[in-house]
Amino acid sequence: MKSQPDLKLLATFLAVVHRGSMAEAAAELGYVPSAVSQHIAVLERDMGLELITRRPGSRLILTAAGRALAQAAQPLFDASARFQDAARGIANREIAELRVGVYPSAMTYLLPQVLSTLRARRPGPRIRLVVVETEEGLPRVTSGDIDLLVAYRYLPEDPPAPSDALTITLLGREPLVLVTGAEPGRRRPVELAECLEREWVSGHAHNPDRRLLHRWAGETGIAPQVTLETDDLHSMLAMIRAGLAVGLIPATLLGAGHDAGVERVVLQPGVAPLYREILAVSRPSARFPLIDELVTLLAGAVDSAQSAEGPPLR
Numbered sequence: 338m339k340s341q342p343d344l345k346l347l348a349t350f351l352a353v354v355h356r357g358s359m360a361e362a363a364a365e366l367g368y369v370p371s372a373v374s375q376h377i378a379v380l381e382r383d384m385g386l387e388l389i390t391r392r393p394g395s396r397l398i399l400t401a402a403g404r405a406l407a408q409a410a411q412p413l414f415d416a417s418a419r420f421q422d423a424a425r426g427i428a429n430r431e432i433a434e435l436r437v438g439v440y441p442s443a444m445t446y447l448l449p450q451v452l453s454t455l456r457a458r459r460p461g462p463r464i465r466l467v468v469v470e471t472e473e474g475l476p477r478v479t480s481g482d483i484d485l486l487v488a489y490r491y492l493p494e495d496p497p498a499p500s501d502a503l504t505i506t507l508l509g510r511e512p513l514v515l516v517t518g519a520e521p522g523r524r525r526p527v528e529l530a531e532c533l534e535r536e537w538v539s540g541h542a543h544n545p546d547r548r549l550l551h552r553w554a555g556e557t558g559i560a561p562q563v564t565l566e567t568d569d570l571h572s573m574l575a576m577i578r579a580g581l582a583v584g585l586i587p588a589t590l591l592g593a594g595h596d597a598g599v600e601r602v603v604l605q606p607g608v609a610p611l612y613r614e615i616l617a618v619s620r621p622s623a624r625f626p627l628i629d630e631l632v633t634l635l636a637g638a639v640d641s642a643q644s645a646e647g648p649p650l651r
Contacts, residue, residue, distance in 0.1 A: 342383055347410050349376040350388065354407045357396050434463045435627055438474040438483040442570050443615075446589040447487070451634045462627050472496070478503065478618050485628050486618040487635060491545035492552070497618050506617040506632050509639030512588040513549075513611040515602040518580035526603040529559070538565040538573045538582035549611065550585060557608055574599070585611060615639050 352362035353373065363370045381388050388403035399407065439448055444466065452464060469477065471488040475497055478486045488497060489511075497505055517527055517535070540547040547563065554561050565582050567573055570590060576582045578598035591599070604610070617632045 342380060346376050346380040346383070347406075348414065349373055350380055350403075351407060351410055351414060353377060353389065353397065354399065354403075359397070434465055435625070435631070436465045436467060436482070436484050437631070438467045438469040438477060438486040440470055440474075440487065440489060441468055442587060442590060443487050444468055447635065447638045451631070451638050454634055455631060458630070459627065464631075475503075475618065478620060481620070481623070484619060484623055484625075485631065488616045488618050489545075490614040490616060491549040495545050497616065502620065504619050504621050506619075506636075508615040508617055508632070508636045510612040511615050511639060513585040513613060514588055514591055515583065515604065515611075516577055516586055516591070516599040517583045517602055518577055519598050519600045520580075523600070527600050528603050529557075529605060529608070532583045532602055533559055533561070536564045536582045537561040538567065538576050538584040539563045540568055541566050544568065546585065546613075549613075553609070553611055587613065 349362065349366060349368075352365050353359055356362045356365060359373045359377070360370045362368075363373045366373070368376075377389060384402070384406070386402040387400050388406060390398040390400060392398070448466065455464070467474075467477075467483060469483070469486075471486070471490070474483060474486040474488060477483040479502055487508075490497070497503055499505055515529070515532075517532055520527075537550075539550050547566075550561065550563070561583070565573075565576055567576075570586065573582075573584050574586055574590060577584050577586070583602065586599075615635075617635060619628055
């Protein structure tokens with residue numbers, strides 16, 4: 338007996354089992370009846386067992402060995418059919434799961450509505466979210482561990498940079514809003530000059546938001562004293578709400594009623610507004626239709642965040 342039956346012979350055998358006739362099985366497979374009979378004979382020789390009892394003038398009858406073989410072979414061919422369907426879908430750039438990396442505040446303020454909309458349109462594909470900062474996420478896109486990264490860039494020279502290995506799509510430019518703690522009973526706006534002697538909160542010394550703050554301050558002619566450092570934007574906002582600091586906060590964290598307890602600082606004429614770029618990063622070889630649809634929805638979500646701050650800065 339061969340260690341593994343020939344799959345072509347097994348397929349012929351199953352066709353005979355399903356049709357109950359070698360002639361009907363031959364018609365289904367596109368063979369002549371003699372070829373089907375030969376396949377069954379070779380399979381029986383390889384197995385060392387009689388699989389089908391042939392009686393002139395009556396339908397074929399499976400032996401006990403034939404029934405056992407048919408029962409064992411059917412799941413194999415069912416799995417093969419499922420594999421072929423999956424391979425065909427992959428070749429047509431269809432996927433069952435997309436792994437998306439996203440920075441924390443985007444997970445809170447951009448992704449929920451986007452994913453709800455996408456699920457209503459495409460109930461099939463599963464989106465697996467990975468919370469990751471831009472710097473850590475970029476190598477994971479390159480390696481294939483993440484299919485799409487929702488990233489930010491505070492300064493033009495910061496990564497990600499265009500390359501053959503990455504496709505970078507600008508989703509929009511999110512305004513950065515200078516805020517301080519709200520003062521009960523205050524009637525007039527807070528001006529920048531009032532904030533210069535206060536403590537400021539920002540990222541650590543080499544973080545992109547901190548470097549942007551210092552560059553902007555130098556161009557504006559001010560020298561903010563950053564005494565509170567944190568990488569977490571929600572912690573920054575909590576310290577500002579408590580009246581402990583002044584800081585730059587992305588507009589999405591202040592929209593939809595989340596700006597309670599803070600006051601926006603009025604900048605003098607001529608002071609350039611600040612923003613950070615929101616980007617979608619993927620590999621050119623993995624640009625599936627689902628990624629394109631998700632990128633379009635994300636761009637719309639960023640536009641919605643911008644609308645609360647004035648005209649888009651695209």
